[in-house]
Amino acid sequence: MSSVLIIEDEKAISSFLKVILENKGYRITITETARDGLSVLSTMPDIIILDLGLPDRDGMEIIPEIREWSQIPIIIVSARGREKDKVMALDIGADDYLTKPFGAEELLARMRVALRHSNRFKNTVGEESAHYVNGGLSIDYVARRVFIDDREIHLTPLEYRLLTVLSQHTGKVLTHQFLLKEVWGVKYISQNHYVRVFMANLRNKIEKDPAYPQYLLTEQGIGYRLIDFIEE
Amino acid sequence: MSNTPQTEQFWQSTGVLLVCVGSSPSSARVVRAAKRMADAFGCPWIAVHVEHPHESKDNQRRSADILKHAEKLGAEVVTIAGDDIAESIIEYARLRGVNKIMVGKTGKGLISQLIHASLVDKLLRLSGDIDVLVVRGEGESLSHKTPHAKLLRFRLNHISGTVLILTVCMSVSALFKWYGLADANIVMVFLSGVVLIAGRYGRWIGVVASLGSVVLFDILFVEPYFTLSVHDTQYFIMFAVMLVITLFVSDLTARIRRQADIAECHERRTEILYSLSRHLATSSGVNSLVSVVQTQLSVIFDADVSVLLPDNNGGLSSSYIETKFIQNNNEWEAARWAIRHNHPAGYGTDTGHNISGLFIPLGTADKVLAVLGIRLKDNSELSLERKQMLESCVTQISVALEREHLAEESQKALLQIEAERWRNALLSSISHDLRTPLAGIAGTASALITIENKHEKPERLQLLENISIEANRLSRLVENLLSLVRIESDRAVLKKEWLPLEEVVGSSLQALRHQIADRRISTHLPENLPLVFIDGVLIEQAIINLLDNAAKYTPQEKGITINANIEGENVVLEVQDEGMGITPEEMPHLFDKFFRGGRKPSGSGLGLTITKAIVEAHNGCIVAENITNGGACFRITLPIGGQPPLLDVTDFETIS
Numbered sequence: 001m002s003s004v005l006i007i008e009d010e011k012a013i014s015s016f017l018k019v020i021l022e023n024k025g026y027r028i029t030i031t032e033t034a035r036d037g038l039s040v041l042s043t044m045p046d047i048i049i050l051d052l053g054l055p056d057r058d059g060m061e062i063i064p065e066i067r068e069w070s071q072i073p074i075i076i077v078s079a080r081g082r083e084k085d086k087v088m089a090l091d092i093g094a095d096d097y098l099t100k101p102f103g104a105e106e107l108l109a110r111m112r113v114a115l116r117h118s119n120r121f122k123n124t125v126g127e128e129s130a131h132y133v134n135g136g137l138s139i140d141y142v143a144r145r146v147f148i149d150d151r152e153i154h155l156t157p158l159e160y161r162l163l164t165v166l167s168q169h170t171g172k173v174l175t176h177q178f179l180l181k182e183v184w185g186v187k188y189i190s191q192n193h194y195v196r197v198f199m200a201n202l203r204n205k206i207e208k209d210p211a212y213p214q215y216l217l218t219e220q221g222i223g224y225r226l227i228d229f230i231e232e
Numbered sequence: 233m234s235n236t237p238q239t240e241q242f243w244q245s246t247g248v249l250l251v252c253v254g255s256s257p258s259s260a261r262v263v264r265a266a267k268r269m270a271d272a273f274g275c276p277w278i279a280v281h282v283e284h285p286h287e288s289k290d291n292q293r294r295s296a297d298i299l300k301h302a303e304k305l306g307a308e309v310v311t312i313a314g315d316d317i318a319e320s321i322i323e324y325a326r327l328r329g330v331n332k333i334m335v336g337k338t339g340k341g342l343i344s345q346l347i348h349a350s351l352v353d354k355l356l357r358l359s360g361d362i363d364v365l366v367v368r369g370e371g372e373s374l375s376h377k378t379p380h381a382k383l384l385r386f387r388l389n390h391i392s393g394t395v396l397i398l399t400v401c402m403s404v405s406a407l408f409k410w411y412g413l414a415d416a417n418i419v420m421v422f423l424s425g426v427v428l429i430a431g432r433y434g435r436w437i438g439v440v441a442s443l444g445s446v447v448l449f450d451i452l453f454v455e456p457y458f459t460l461s462v463h464d465t466q467y468f469i470m471f472a473v474m475l476v477i478t479l480f481v482s483d484l485t486a487r488i489r490r491q492a493d494i495a496e497c498h499e500r501r502t503e504i505l506y507s508l509s510r511h512l513a514t515s516s517g518v519n520s521l522v523s524v525v526q527t528q529l530s531v532i533f534d535a536d537v538s539v540l541l542p543d544n545n546g547g548l549s550s551s552y553i554e555t556k557f558i559q560n561n562n563e564w565e566a567a568r569w570a571i572r573h574n575h576p577a578g579y580g581t582d583t584g585h586n587i588s589g590l591f592i593p594l595g596t597a598d599k600v601l602a603v604l605g606i607r608l609k610d611n612s613e614l615s616l617e618r619k620q621m622l623e624s625c626v627t628q629i630s631v632a633l634e635r636e637h638l639a640e641e642s643q644k645a646l647l648q649i650e651a652e653r654w655r656n657a658l659l660s661s662i663s664h665d666l667r668t669p670l671a672g673i674a675g676t677a678s679a680l681i682t683i684e685n686k687h688e689k690p691e692r693l694q695l696l697e698n699i700s701i702e703a704n705r706l707s708r709l710v711e712n713l714l715s716l717v718r719i720e721s722d723r724a725v726l727k728k729e730w731l732p733l734e735e736v737v738g739s740s741l742q743a744l745r746h747q748i749a750d751r752r753i754s755t756h757l758p759e760n761l762p763l764v765f766i767d768g769v770l771i772e773q774a775i776i777n778l779l780d781n782a783a784k785y786t787p788q789e790k791g792i793t794i795n796a797n798i799e800g801e802n803v804v805l806e807v808q809d810e811g812m813g814i815t816p817e818e819m820p821h822l823f824d825k826f827f828r829g830g831r832k833p834s835g836s837g838l839g840l841t842i843t844k845a846i847v848e849a850h851n852g853c854i855v856a857e858n859i860t861n862g863g864a865c866f867r868i869t870l871p872i873g874g875q876p877p878l879l880d881v882t883d884f885e886t887i888s
Contacts, residue, residue, distance in 0.1 A: 010672065019682075079671065193763060193879075212738055213738050221769040
């Protein structure tokens, strides 16, 4: 079973996380400071749960330090609820961000998504699966064809690229910055309305009701997430 | 001027127009002509008056009037000092890059024509590449009458001095004659006397003295003695030479004296301005500035001076200063008028009836920072020279005041930023300190629920779920309170972006998916909705609160409808439910803080208050009403916010 490193100084939080996660069969290590957390990293946990307000350092600082040498999924749990903080954490390499207070189920679901993503990354380095299926949405990456409930839909090249980037990170929140960089290139990095307009077009083609989407969800002020139907 | 290419060049070029202003009434007409020409070419124009220290009071006043007139017509008004009008004008014109000079011609009187012609001629000669336009003046020139009157006004001491000098000359000459020296020596004595007189008392006494010398010489020292008869024409030559020398010397000394006067006057002005600016520079704070201005100006102008500052209520305050002469409402009204119109008012201006004292606005062209009130102790009007002096002072004071004003503004901005930072720090620490224990409670409850055996002790599970639900409710209340404080205290908190409204509606529904899972939700958003300039996170919060409200107060089986459409410059969003509607008692209190609809008190009573605050922070409005077939409708109107940015990517073909 997967091993989890929890870096959190609030005992009330870490102890209930321990109960929930051990109940689900995870192996748990808890540290209360950033320094201890970084030193335990050599044991190569499968996933890290990181609090931002640590006694010795800001959790935000150690994300890039970990990312320098490792792709271990990092889930932030923080009392900082501002979108600015979330976007920053995601942009510098965190995989997900939960604002305290959060529910146990929500955390478990996010962890499963992150672990699945990292396992796929581990197992199939360099060779993407040719076919993608998620709920009623399927993509044939080779033939560049997209189906919704077995009905083929026609996308423009940029819409297709946007959808494939989202599909490669199914279940994960992708920031506006990230999408703009991946789909349009660095030049467009401050043009948030591009991704918004194209996302609206994509919803019009994929969703039954674009004003109440089932696939392409908006994380307001942060970015977008293609829902993972296995989890929801 | 010729009509060939040069003329064309003149009409084409814009540049700057300079108009010469004298004291004759025709100058007013020349000024009007200049105004028309400047308008026609859309070029700036300068009205220039060349100052003469010996100009009569009347002429000074007339020139000042004409300059004032020019200023009203939009000219930049300049007075320069110089002995030679034409030279001064050309020099100034070159300095300012003037390319056309306009000067009036006056047609009445031989002398005036002669004098004027010489000015125009000289201007033409000196102008070089500057165009000179001569326009017809009208009316009679008054300016050349006064010298005639003046030349007859010999001063008593001038006459006695002249008589004394001539007497000394006579005595010395008699002595020379006694010793038998040649006539030429006697002539020299008289010549010296005349030069002395011309140099000391001016041209006209010099002329009289030279005439007198010739007569005295003729009568006393030329045979036949004691008669005016002359046998030799050489004495006429002597007279002519004396006259020429007299004129030359008197002119020279007069010129030197005039220049000395002008220099002295300028030096005094520079000294005063320098001292004022030094005092202004060393003062800090508006109050000290005001007191410096008051003491300095009252000494310079021998006047009562007040500086009035506009207060926050649009009135005037003079708390720092004595307002000796501002006794009645007329003065206050003039001061207010000066501030309102950014234009001087009071004594000596058009708005000067029954007002003692002149009120001059201080500040920049866009903003009046204070008004300066000044009244000469002798209640007279300011002379042209002193008016210009005052203008220079006003410019300096305005600069100093603006400096103070800017310093104050930046201080204020700094304080505001500091307050902002402090409030944000406080809010985030409060939110952190409330969130963390709530997270502990909610998390622990959910952990216990997870490991609890669901079948053995259902009542324990129920209790744990209660803890979880209540903890979550408390945390929602905390969030609501904090966001209400944020929005109400600072509108700058808005982070507006161009968003599709559909996306915000979608994310609101997504956020409430658990509460509305079993309901019929219908959305009616037109496809051509433009992007809207809003803070997505806050508007999402506003819509969530409306949906949450609808879900809370209507039975499970009732549907919720969301409509949107464009109305002019606004986008209108409606959230409708199919419940009982709003009762007349509830209606006026819907958006009040902590008001809860009587039927089912489960909310915090802040949802609608926050929604209203968010919508109003966007300069929008929210109304609630009952719809005809039952149910409540909340309608949000938001400004679209202008023209959305365009996309420059062409991506319209589909992949085949």
